[in-house]
Amino acid sequence: xxPLVSIxxxxxxxxxxxxxxxVDLALGKGEAVGxxxxxxxxxxxxxxxxxxxxxxxxxxxxxxxxxxxxLLGAPAAELDRxxxxxxxxxxxxxxxxxxxxxxxxxxxxEALALHRDLQGEAVKAEAKRLLDLVGIPDxxxxxxxxxxxFSGGQVQRIMIAMALAGNPDLLIADEPTTALDATIQAxxxxxxxTIRREMSMAMVLISHDLGVVAENCDRVAVMYAxxxxxxxxxxxxxxxxxxxxxxxxxxxxxxxxxxxRRLTAIPGTVPDPAHMPGGCAFxxxxxxxxxxxxxxxxxxxxxxxxxxxxxxxxxxxxxxxLGIAAE
Amino acid sequence: xxxxxxxRIGRAxxxxxxxxxxxxxxxxxxxxxxxxxLGPEAPPEVIAAFRKAWGLDDPIWFQYLDYFSAIxxxxxxxxxxxxxxxxxxxxxxxxxxxxxxxxxxxxxVALGVPAGIYAALHRGSAIDRAVMMTAVAGFTVPSFVLALxxxxxxxxxxxxxxxxxQDSWRHAILPITTLSLGGAAVLARFTRSAMLEVLGQPxxxxxxxxxxxxxxxxxxxxxxxxxxxxxxxxGFMVGTLIAGAVVVExxxxxxxxxxxxxxxxxxxxxxxxxxxxxxxxxxMVTSNLIVDFLYGFLDPRLRAKxxxx
Numbered sequence: 001x002x003p004l005v006s007i008x009x010x011x012x013x014x015x016x017x018x019x020x021x022x023v024d025l026a027l028g029k030g031e032a033v034g035x036x037x038x039x040x041x042x043x044x045x046x047x048x049x050x051x052x053x054x055x056x057x058x059x060x061x062x063x064x065x066x067x068x069x070x071l072l073g074a075p076a077a078e079l080d081r082x083x084x085x086x087x088x089x090x091x092x093x094x095x096x097x098x099x100x101x102x103x104x105x106x107x108x109x110e111a112l113a114l115h116r117d118l119q120g121e122a123v124k125a126e127a128k129r130l131l132d133l134v135g136i137p138d139x140x141x142x143x144x145x146x147x148x149x150f151s152g153g154q155v156q157r158i159m160i161a162m163a164l165a166g167n168p169d170l171l172i173a174d175e176p177t178t179a180l181d182a183t184i185q186a187x188x189x190x191x192x193x194t195i196r197r198e199m200s201m202a203m204v205l206i207s208h209d210l211g212v213v214a215e216n217c218d219r220v221a222v223m224y225a226x227x228x229x230x231x232x233x234x235x236x237x238x239x240x241x242x243x244x245x246x247x248x249x250x251x252x253x254x255x256x257x258x259x260x261r262r263l264t265a266i267p268g269t270v271p272d273p274a275h276m277p278g279g280c281a282f283x284x285x286x287x288x289x290x291x292x293x294x295x296x297x298x299x300x301x302x303x304x305x306x307x308x309x310x311x312x313x314x315x316x317x318x319x320x321x322l323g324i325a326a327e
Numbered sequence: 328x329x330x331x332x333x334x335r336i337g338r339a340x341x342x343x344x345x346x347x348x349x350x351x352x353x354x355x356x357x358x359x360x361x362x363x364x365l366g367p368e369a370p371p372e373v374i375a376a377f378r379k380a381w382g383l384d385d386p387i388w389f390q391y392l393d394y395f396s397a398i399x400x401x402x403x404x405x406x407x408x409x410x411x412x413x414x415x416x417x418x419x420x421x422x423x424x425x426x427x428x429x430x431x432x433x434x435x436v437a438l439g440v441p442a443g444i445y446a447a448l449h450r451g452s453a454i455d456r457a458v459m460m461t462a463v464a465g466f467t468v469p470s471f472v473l474a475l476x477x478x479x480x481x482x483x484x485x486x487x488x489x490x491x492x493q494d495s496w497r498h499a500i501l502p503i504t505t506l507s508l509g510g511a512a513v514l515a516r517f518t519r520s521a522m523l524e525v526l527g528q529p530x531x532x533x534x535x536x537x538x539x540x541x542x543x544x545x546x547x548x549x550x551x552x553x554x555x556x557x558x559x560x561x562g563f564m565v566g567t568l569i570a571g572a573v574v575v576e577x578x579x580x581x582x583x584x585x586x587x588x589x590x591x592x593x594x595x596x597x598x599x600x601x602x603x604x605x606x607x608x609x610x611m612v613t614s615n616l617i618v619d620f621l622y623g624f625l626d627p628r629l630r631a632k633x634x635x636x
Contacts, residue, residue, distance in 0.1 A: 053535055076541065084538030091536075096529040100628060101551045110547075111537045146627040162537060 002068065004029045004169060004202055005050070005087070010062035012042075012049045012226075017273040019045050021226040021281075022062070024300060029169065032196060032203045034213030034234065036249070037223035038270055043206045046223075047172045051087060052079050085115040088163035092175040094155035098147035104131075105143035108162055115166030130161040134191060153184035160191065170202040177212065189216055210253055214238055219306075222246045225271055225281035228300060232307040242309045244286045244317050280311070288313045335619050339612040346608040347398075350601055351391055359383075360595035364407055381407055381597075394601070403605070404598030406591075413602040417584060421569065423493065424576070424583030428568045431503050435510035435564060440557065442511070443518025448545065450523065458515060465512025474505045474578040491580035502579045506572060510564060517560045521553040528552070555625050562618030566611035570603065 003026040012020040020042045027033055035043045048054050050064040050071060064071040066086060071079065083089075091097045099107060108127040112118050118126055124143070131139035134157040136150075147155055156176060163171055173192060177185035193216055196203050207213050213220055213234070220237045222230045222245065230243040241247045248266035268285035271277055277284055283293040292312060300308040311317060361377045362369075378384050382393065397404065403414045446458040465473075481501060482490035489498050525531065526549055534548045535541070564571075573585035580586075584603060591599035623630045 051536065053532055080538045080540050082538070083536055089536040091529060091533065093529060097533045099530040099534065099548050099552070101555075101626060102548070110534075110539060114538050148628050159533070162533075166538065 003027055004031075004067065006063075006065045007046070007050060008063045008065075010046060010049060010064060011060070012045055012054065013059045014273075015057065018276065019226050019273050020049065021276070021297075023223075023226070023228055025221060025228060025231075027170065027202055027204065030196075030200045030202050031219065032193075032205065032217045034217035034220040035204055035206045035223060036208060036210055036213050036220060038208060040270055040273075041223040042226040043223055044174050045226075047089065047174065047204065047206070051083055051089065051172075053083075053089075080114075084111055084163070084168065085166040086168055087170045087172065088166060088168040089172040089174060090156070090159045090163050090176050093179050094152055094159055095147075095179070097159055098155060100147055103144055103146055104150075104158055108143070108158070108165060111162050111165035126165075130164055131158070133164070133195070134158070134161040136161070153180055153188065156180065156184075156188055157191065160188075160195070164195065164199070167199070168201060170204065171196070172204045172206070174206045175208070176205075178207075178209075185212075192216070210238070210249060222249065225276065226273065227281065227297070227310065228308075229282065229311065230307075230309045231300070236307065240318075242303060242307070242314050242318055243282075243311045244288050244313070245282045247317065248285075286313075288317050332619070335616060339616055342612050343605070343608045347395075347601065347605055348391075350604040351394060352387075354592075354595060354597055354600055355387060355390070358595050360407055360597055363593070363595040377407075398605070403602045406599050407596050408594060413598040416587065416599055417602050417606060420582065420584045420587045423581065424569060424572055424585060427499060427502050427506060427572050427575065427581065427583065430499075431506035431510065431572075432564060432568065434503070434507035435514055436561070438507065439511035439514025440518050443515040443520075444522055444550075444553075446515065447519045447522030447526065459519070462512040462515045462519075465508050466516060468509075469574075470505055470509055471574050471578055473508060474501070474575055477501050477505060478578070491578075493581055498579075498581075502572070502575045502581055505575050505578075514557070514560060514564075518553065518557050521556040522549060524556075525549045525552040551625065555622065558618055558621050558625065562614045562621075565617070566614040569610045570607040 006026040008024050010020055010023040011018065019040075023042065023046050025033075025046070035046070037043055045054070049058070049060045052071070052074075054060065060072060062072065066082060071082060074082075098104075105124070105127060108130060109123045112123050112126055116126070127143060128139045131142065136142055136154060136157055142150075147158075150158065160176075171192075176192065177188050180188060189212060192203065192205075195201070203217075205213055205217055217234050220232060220234050221228045222237070222243065224245050230237065230241065230246045232242075237246065238250060241250050245266070248264070251264040252266065254263055266285055271281055271284070277294070279292075279294040279296055280286070280289070280298055283289040286293065290313060298310045298312045300310045301314075303309050303314060360381070361374045361383060365374060365377060382390060385393070394404075403412065405411060406413050406416055442458050442462075446455040449455050468476075478490045478501065481488045488500055489495075490501070492498050531544060531548060534544045539548070570584055570588065572581070572583060573588060575581070576583045576585035577589055584606075588600065588603045590596075591603070
């Protein structure tokens, strides 16, 4: 099956400092992929770059294809049709993501008018249907309201409704619940997965919350310092992480059941994009780093049918993990 | 809503009282009108009679109360120089001042706002830098310097335009230009920074992410938000329509309210000065009130706050 979106060698630099350093990622129709990593690892930038939403001074190279058509450098009119129409995006801070001086109706109908051939009353009816769908009570009347009259969770629901307005094939959810309370978080995630199933829409869930990703995604890609370092089906990644960084992330999670154990933190900090170490970017923080790690950056290599890892010490790393488990 | 504006109107009235009081005190502390108007050579009996006639011998608090009770009755006093009602002297000068300040206001907006928007949309470009350099120059050069430079170039060197007076429309060109350039510079800087602030907001990215073409992002998402801070500075400019041309009128010998003010202050013609200041305070305060109303119209968040206040 040909992928819906395929990203190859995507690189982004801000004023000479590389933030993305060759990202490769493919996404099938209807698939849910989680993108995890620390702040600054390039999760959001990957998709902002793919959709041409980065500021003009960002230098973007590589390739992003949607159904085989190149998006990077595509004419503005074509990108405008893709954004919202094929690929929609929702953001972290719902409070500032909606225009404060325009009514919800105006902002929803704008998206509908752009991507669907609806006129007059049909636009309004569809806007109301979308608000009902995302669970805004009294939708007909609430269309006249302004963003500040809704709570954070409701605004995120409206953002989702707006994203659905163009019937997209892919929804990028960029930390959609980070700014919300824990109970609201669960509701929003539930809403996202219900909608995804019903509309058979693909989703990329960007998060630094591994639990959220594990529950909602088929596949996970772990990013570190502007690269994907490991990709695997969710259950496999959490049961058996291979890249030392992925192991570190999962080792830092408290287990819900089983004996209590000491949580391990990854030593050191993420390297500054302007001063990337030569070779593997994680080597300075890696317990398993050997001399060759500092020489060349490892590329993603298949370790089984559906898993890739960018680590030359993958085998040693796997053994080390099994050794710990055996103890 | 009603209470929100009642508070604002009360505050506006208080502002006017304070301005008038301040003017009253400062003028009476800074020199004797009798000596200024009659001259130092005038015989003492004449000066004493003058002081008595205008109530200048009364205690200052008495004069103050007297003055306020007169204002309450709608009397703004008479000029000490020619005995005519002060308000008449001022009103007959207003058309001349508006003949300069109204066109200047138009040019400020027509030049400054588009220049600021353009500069913000092309941030860092050569045009942006040129607009900003011009704006800083227009912003920092005092209007009397700019006026003198214009006179030097267009009146003295080139001889194209008259350097002063009010005989024809050609006489108005240099004063209007002086007023427009400075104001346009202020507006361009303000509009540019308001636009840049708005363009960096997440909702602009949201609009782009849902496929709104850039031109529409600017017109229907960015401009309505950037209008809010820009309206503040526009309100301030409306407030200066009556007395915003004091320096320019003096340089170009233009017989407007500004020049009347300068002459009246020099003579300590108390009623005239107070009348002008009252008028200025009232236009300033009125334009501020209009700005407050406009905020409520432009920003639904304030409208809601007003309803609850």
